[in-house]
Amino acid sequence: MSGETLIELKQVSKVYRPKVKAAFSDAAPGVIAIEKLDLAFSKGEFSAIAGPSGSGKSTLLNLIGTIDAPTDGTIAFRGKTVTNLDENALADFRLHQLGFVFQAYNLIPVLTAAENVEYPLALQGVSRAERRARAIEALSWVGLDGLADRRPDLLSGGQQQRVAVARAIVHRPAVVLADEPTANLDSKTAASLLDMMLDLNKKHGITFIFSSHDPTVLSRARRVIHLQDGRLQ
Amino acid sequence: MLLLAWRNLWRNARRSLLTLASIACGVAAIMFGQSMIKTIQWQLIEKATGIITGHLRVQNKEVKELKFPEKNYGDLPKLEKILAGDPDIEAYEHRILLTGLVSGKNDSNGVLLCGVEPKRDPKVTTMSTYLAQGSWLKGDGKEIVMGDQLADALGAKLGESIVVLAQASDGSMGADNYKIVGLFHAGSQTFDKAIAFVPLAAFQETLAMEGRANDLVIKLRDPERLEEARSRLSAALAGEPLKVLTWREVDEEITGVQAYQNAILKIVLGIVFLIVALGILNTVFMSLFERVREFGILKAMGARPSFVLRLVLVESCMLGGLGGGLGVLTGVGLIAYYRQEGLPLPIGEAMSQFLPFDTILHLRFDWPTHQTAIAAVVVTSLLAALPPALRAAKLKPVDCLRHR
Numbered sequence: 175m176s177g178e179t180l181i182e183l184k185q186v187s188k189v190y191r192p193k194v195k196a197a198f199s200d201a202a203p204g205v206i207a208i209e210k211l212d213l214a215f216s217k218g219e220f221s222a223i224a225g226p227s228g229s230g231k232s233t234l235l236n237l238i239g240t241i242d243a244p245t246d247g248t249i250a251f252r253g254k255t256v257t258n259l260d261e262n263a264l265a266d267f268r269l270h271q272l273g274f275v276f277q278a279y280n281l282i283p284v285l286t287a288a289e290n291v292e293y294p295l296a297l298q299g300v301s302r303a304e305r306r307a308r309a310i311e312a313l314s315w316v317g318l319d320g321l322a323d324r325r326p327d328l329l330s331g332g333q334q335q336r337v338a339v340a341r342a343i344v345h346r347p348a349v350v351l352a353d354e355p356t357a358n359l360d361s362k363t364a365a366s367l368l369d370m371m372l373d374l375n376k377k378h379g380i381t382f383i384f385s386s387h388d389p390t391v392l393s394r395a396r397r398v399i400h401l402q403d404g405r406l407q
Numbered sequence: 408m409l410l411l412a413w414r415n416l417w418r419n420a421r422r423s424l425l426t427l428a429s430i431a432c433g434v435a436a437i438m439f440g441q442s443m444i445k446t447i448q449w450q451l452i453e454k455a456t457g458i459i460t461g462h463l464r465v466q467n468k469e470v471k472e473l474k475f476p477e478k479n480y481g482d483l484p485k486l487e488k489i490l491a492g493d494p495d496i497e498a499y500e501h502r503i504l505l506t507g508l509v510s511g512k513n514d515s516n517g518v519l520l521c522g523v524e525p526k527r528d529p530k531v532t533t534m535s536t537y538l539a540q541g542s543w544l545k546g547d548g549k550e551i552v553m554g555d556q557l558a559d560a561l562g563a564k565l566g567e568s569i570v571v572l573a574q575a576s577d578g579s580m581g582a583d584n585y586k587i588v589g590l591f592h593a594g595s596q597t598f599d600k601a602i603a604f605v606p607l608a609a610f611q612e613t614l615a616m617e618g619r620a621n622d623l624v625i626k627l628r629d630p631e632r633l634e635e636a637r638s639r640l641s642a643a644l645a646g647e648p649l650k651v652l653t654w655r656e657v658d659e660e661i662t663g664v665q666a667y668q669n670a671i672l673k674i675v676l677g678i679v680f681l682i683v684a685l686g687i688l689n690t691v692f693m694s695l696f697e698r699v700r701e702f703g704i705l706k707a708m709g710a711r712p713s714f715v716l717r718l719v720l721v722e723s724c725m726l727g728g729l730g731g732g733l734g735v736l737t738g739v740g741l742i743a744y745y746r747q748e749g750l751p752l753p754i755g756e757a758m759s760q761f762l763p764f765d766t767i768l769h770l771r772f773d774w775p776t777h778q779t780a781i782a783a784v785v786v787t788s789l790l791a792a793l794p795p796a797l798r799a800a801k802l803k804p805v806d807c808l809r810h811r
Contacts (some may be wrong), residue, residue, distance in 0.1 A: 239806035241707050244429020262711050276808070280704045284414035294708050296408075341708075 179253075180348055180381060181215040181238055186247035188404070189235050190375070207233040208404040210247070215383060220375045222395035223385040230404040231385035232353050238383065239272055239351045240264045251348075269297055273342030275352035275384075279334040281326040287313060287337045288322035294345040312340040315378075316370055332363035339371065343380055352384035355392050368394045408714070412721040415694065420691060425736055427730045429686040430784065433679045434734020435741060437780045440675055442742045443750070444668045445773040452630075454763055455661055457533045457653045458593070459521075461624035463637055464652045465644070473657045475504055475519070476621040478650055483618060489643045490625070495636035497628045498530035501620035503610050507573030509553070509603060510562025518557065519602045520573055522610030522620075531626045534591065534604065537763065541565045541589035549609045554599030555592045563587055571605065581613040590669035593763040676780065682783055683730075684791040691795045701771060702799055704808025712800040719796035720789060728789025731781055738777070745770040 179204060191204035199360045215238075233394035237249060240256055249257050256267055268274075273294075281290045288309045295305035297313055298301045313322055316336040335355060342350045352371070356364035369390055374380050384395075392398050400407035416423050456462050465486070467478035480486075483501060490499050508515055525544035529535040535543040544550055551571065561568050568584045575581035585605060593599055611617050627636050635655050641651045655662050695702075702715055749767035788798035 195697055236805050239707065241703075241808070262713075265706065265709050265711040267709075268707060272709075274707045276704070280700065280808075282411070282704065284418055285411065287412070293705075297709050297714070305693075 178217045179214050179218075180217050180251065181213075182250045182253075183211055183213040183238070184245045184248050184250070186213075186237060186249060188230075188237060188242070188244045206404050208237065208244070211404070213399065213406070215381070217348070218261065218379050218381055219326060219373070219397060219398040220372060220382050220395055221384075221399060222392050223383065223399045223401060224387060224392050225385075225401035225407075226387055229301055229401040231387075231401055233404075234401065235351050235353050235383070235385055238349075239274060240268055248339050255266075269294065270345070271348045273345070273347040273350040275335070275338045275342050275355045277354040277357045279331070279358070280324070281334055281341075283335055285325050286323045286325055287318065287329065287340075290326070290337055291340045291344050294341065298345060300349065308344055309340070312344040313337070315343070315374060317341045330363075332359055335359060336370065339367070339374075343374060343378075347380075349381045349383060352382065354385055354387075356388065357384065359405045361390065364388070364391060408718055412725060414723055415592065415698070415718075415722055419694070419697075422693065423726065426686050426690040426726055427733060429732035430683050430727060430730025430788065431737055433485060433683040434731050434781060434784050435737035437676055437679050437784070438735070438738030438743050439770075440654040440672060441773055441776045442738075442770045442782060443752075443768065444672050445776065446768050446770050447752075448665050448668060449663065449771060450765060450768070452654070454518055455658050456626075456630065457506060458598075458763060459532060459534070460654045460658050461531060462630055462654055463625040463640065464634060464654075464657055465623035465625070465640070465649050466652065467650050468650045469650050470621070470650070473652060477508055478729065479616065479619045479621045481619045482625075483620065486623065489640075490623075492510075493636070493640060493643070495627050495629070495632055495639065497626045498527060499623060499625040500524040500527035500531045501633040502622040502624055503607060503614065503616065503620050504622045505573050505610075505614070507571060509557070509561060510570040510572065511558075511563035511567075513562025514560055516557060516560055516601070518553075520571065520610070521602065521604045522592060523604055524607050528604075534593075535592040537591040537598075538589050539592040541587070543589055544604060544606050545588070546606045546608065547606070549583055549585045549613075549748075550588040551603055551605050552589035552591060553587065553603040554601070554794055555590045556599040557601065557603065558587065558590050560600065565590060567702055571603075571613065574612045575616070579615075581615065583609070585609070595763045598674040599761060652740065676783075680783060680787050684787050687723060687726060687788045687791040688795070690726065691719065691792045694722070695719065695795050695799050699799075699807050702802055703804045703809075706802075706804035706807065715802075716796045716800035719799050720792055723788050723792030723796070724785070727785045730788070731784050734784070735777075739772075742770045742772055746772075 186208055187210055188208040189204040223234055225231050233242065237244050244257060248255050251271060259267065289339050291309035291312050292305040295308060310322055313319065316339050318333060318336050318340065321329065321333065329337065356367055359367060365370065371382055372394060375382055386392055466473065466476045467480045469478045470476040500523060505520050507518060508522045509518050523544065525546040529543065539555055544552055551569065558564065561569060565587050568586050570582060571585045572580060572582045607620065611619065627633065637651050637653055644651065705715060746769055749769050751767050770794055
């Protein structure tokens with residue numbers, strides 16, 4: 175690990191307000207999901223965000239991943255604030271710097287495993303031949319050699335989540351954000367997925383930040399950040 | 408993007424096929440309707456200009472009743488020289504058109520009397536092709552060709568003589584015996600009951616109009632060059648007390664019918680476009696609703712809003728293009744079939760009250776209007792997809808991912 179700070183959150187809050195007319199919005203109390211959080215992540219980390227349901231784990235990952243905007247505070251990536259970027263700049267930032275793994279796999283059902291993995295590269299404008307080669311390589315890293323041309327509905331849950339991990343790492347992002355990646359998997363498959371992610375972290379230096387409330391999963395993390403009611407414990 | 412759009416299209420094959428079928432039916436119906444209306448219009452124009460009106464008419468400048476010119480013109484040889492040198496003119500003849508009376512042994516009838524040049528007339532109009540008995544005018548003295556129904560009404564038969572009565576140019580009544588040499592049957596009551604043809608020279612004598620006529624009718628080599636031909640002839644006749652008219656001015660009722668049919672066609676097209684647009688809108692909205700989470704994934708991966716917008720529009724374009732293509736094939740097939748076999752329409756009988764009209768329509772292609780309709784369907788499919796596409800593009804990734 176280099177120790178370089180990749181992501182830094184300063185006084186970040188997220189309040190969900192009910193959708194009411196503007197005249198009443200100030201009066202509506204809202205739900206505090208994240209409250210004045212100061213947090214930093216370094217390059218090469220394999221960190222977990224832990225906490226019970228409703229503690230703000232997913233919200234925090236969404237904020238780091240810039241797919242949701244904080245109500246207050248700033249988030250910086252390699253020292254540059256990203257919370258003030260417009261939608262296109264945020265999309266470009268996610269495309270080049272981040273990879274996502276979701277709880278429900280969220281593969282595109284009409285594309286094969288390789289085509290799903292290729293997609294971030296296609297968005298980057300990488301040539302067809304190169305993206306195919308890199309997708310096959312990424313699938314190989316996650317142990318799915320020979321399954322490149324299968325559609326998601328012909329893969330098991332564990333295999334689908336491995337495809338999702340391959341899709342998240344294929345474009346060499348600075349950070350992979352995984353929201354409860356093992357929640358839908360049995361314990362054996364979950365352990366295998368975690369081992370694979372840890373292996374990618376060690377071998378290829380990919381930074382992982384994932385959320386979970388499963389103690390077995392959390393035990394694999396080098397750093398565990400505990401959240402309770404949107405605050406660090 | 409094309410691959411994803413194409414696969415998305417077939418995600419719900421039944422729905423896509425139904426939408427394709429509705430677009431295809433819409434396009435085919437539009438093409439068929441256009442072809443039918445245009446074929447009717449073409450036939451109307453062809454019949455009207457071919458039988459009696461001609462493409463261009465030259466008349467005295469002071470004529471007000473274009474169909475029954477009340478003023479004459481003279482100096483025919485000078486006109487002949489101008490007409491002979493015009494490259495657009497295929498044939499022409501001088502005529503005298505006059506309302507008059509014909510009397511047989513049973514009855515008398517008011518008719519339109521057409522004094523025509525017997526040798527030139529078959530080159531200018533198709534009236535002689537409707538001959539049912541006897542022969543066409545030869546120009547040998549006072550002979551007459553009339554409709555079979557008129558002859559029946561008069562109680563006259565082929566070879567018999569009847570009296571033709573009309574107002575001469577000096578104001579007196581001109582009357583002569585004319586021998587029936589031919590009877591025609593055009594299938595139109597207006598023609599078969601109320602029109603008779605006599606040789607121009609004989610009619611001029613009856614009416615004391617030697618060397619004069621009141622209607623010069625011209626057939627063009629290319630009817631599409633109507634305005635160019637009229638302009639050149641008008642320029643050549645500048646200074647003469649004459650005016651050059653097109654069939655559109657003489658047969659105003661036909662241009663009126665054309666405008667009426669075009670207006671109906673536009674309304675029908677508008678309704679079909681609306682149906683096509685609603686079909687696409689429904690398909691695209693349903694498809695978007697099912698894929699909100701996927702848009703969230705795409706956006707989380709780094710797809711810009713414009714990418715999502717283009718993806719939805721490309722899907723819709725594919726739908727419109729495919730449906731349009733199928734529609735064109737169906738439309739071409741239908742029109743080609745009825746072009747060959749003919750389409751029986753009751754309109755023929757209705758129209759033949761005024762003009763000889765074929766009751767079986769042999770449809771024709773009208774590609775300029777077909778192309779416009781096909782392009783309009785594709786544009787409609789794009790426009791119909793625009794609101795849902797914009798909505799998809801505006802969705803926030805986090806909201807999409809929360810969508811159930």
